[in-house]
Amino acid sequence: AQKITQTQPGMFVQEKEAVTLDCTYDTSDQSYGLFWYKQPSSGEMIFLIYQGSYDEQNATEGRYSLNFQKARKSANLVISASQLGDSAMYFCAMREPSNTGNQFYFGTGTSLTVIP
Amino acid sequence: GAVVSQHPSRVICKSGTSVKIECRSLDFQATTMFWYRQFPKQSLMLMATSNEGSKATYEQGVEKDKFLINHASLTLSTLTVTSAHPEDSSFYICSARDAGDSRILSGANVLTFGAGSRLTVL
Numbered sequence: 001a002q003k004i005t006q007t008q009p010g011m012f013v014q015e016k017e018a019v020t021l022d023c024t025y026d027t028s029d030q031s032y033g034l035f036w037y038k039q040p041s042s043g044e045m046i047f048l049i050y051q052g053s054y055d056e057q058n059a060t061e062g063r064y065s066l067n068f069q070k071a072r073k074s075a076n077l078v079i080s081a082s083q084l085g086d087s088a089m090y091f092c093a094m095r096e097p098s099n100t101g102n103q104f105y106f107g108t109g110t111s112l113t114v115i116p
Numbered sequence: 117g118a119v120v121s122q123h124p125s126r127v128i129c130k131s132g133t134s135v136k137i138e139c140r141s142l143d144f145q146a147t148t149m150f151w152y153r154q155f156p157k158q159s160l161m162l163m164a165t166s167n168e169g170s171k172a173t174y175e176q177g178v179e180k181d182k183f184l185i186n187h188a189s190l191t192l193s194t195l196t197v198t199s200a201h202p203e204d205s206s207f208y209i210c211s212a213r214d215a216g217d218s219r220i221l222s223g224a225n226v227l228t229f230g231a232g233s234r235l236t237v238l
Contacts, residue, residue: 037229043207045160045229091159104150104227108159 002026004092006107013082014115020067021077021110023092029053033095034075036066039109040088048090051075082114118144118214122230129200130238137195137233139210145190146212150227151183154207163208166193200237208233 005024013019025034036048051059051066059066067076079086092107119142129135139149147168152160164185165173172185182204184196193212197204211227 035227043154043209043232043234045209045211045232047227047229104162106160106162 003105004094004107006092006110008110009108010111010113012113012115013079015084016081018078018080019082019112021079021090021092021112023075023077023107025073025075025092025094027073027094027096029096031097034066034068035093035095036064036075036077037091037093038086038088039091045091049077079112084114084116087112087114118212118228120146120210120212120228120230122210122233124233125231126234126236128236128238131201132199134196134198135200135235137197137208137210137235139193139195139212139230141191141212141214141228144212144214146193146214147190148213149187149193150211150213151185151193151195152209152211154209154232156207160209163195168193197235200235202237205235205237208235 003026007022011019032053034051038046038048049059049061049064049066051068058068063080065078067078075092089109089111091109094105096103121140121142123138127135149166151163153163154160162175163178163183164175166185166187168187168190174180182198184198187193209229209232211229213227
């Protein structure tokens with residue numbers, strides 16, 4: 001089974017509107033971490049937000065918030081007040097422990113386009 | 117904040133030659149670095165985990181002799197694509213984990229990524 005599933009290959013949002021990027025994960029570990037990264041056309045990966053499996057409150061970082069629903073194993077990213085510069089690929093990732101330390105798994109990504 | 121420098125950002129080489137890509141943590145020590153490969157419009161594929169002072173741990177399906185990884189110091193890991201062929205053309209990205217990042221205390225364990233290296237093999 002896929003560790004991280006992002007079902008939206010492409011999304012469009014009007015500038016200044018909010019958008020939700022979906023992410024579901026699969027793990028049997030109790031301790032894990034969930035991340036969102038932004039990848040602009042330049043290729044670099046930019047860390048956006050982190051949610052620990054034991055965190056009871058949803059993580060927020062500026063315009064980014066993570067809608068963490070543990071029972072559903074979902075970790076959707078919400079971007080409020082979209083800006084043109086938000087157009088990029090967005091990857092959901094999960095860290096879970098392994099014999100060699102921590103293992104990271106990435107989703108297939110969602111391409112977000114912000115329309116003026 | 118933590119910075120990871122990756123060099124070169126772009127390289128074109130002839131088939132059969134070897135190419136080395138460097139990944140440096142500029143302001144922190146990285147006992148662990150990760151190497152990924154990304155095909156156009158696809159996700160990152162973890163190739164190997166590089167541990168300072170020991171052999172890299174390769175993911176299933178990744179040829180160890182083809183993709184040589186060396187992590188000789190706490191700030192430098194290198195990926196050498198040996199006898200490159202056109203099918204090796206891809207975008208290679210490294211990431212590093214800062215053992216001193218205070219966010220680790222909360223379990224964040226955030227990775228810092230390099231800017232990536234685009235390899236084109238003719």
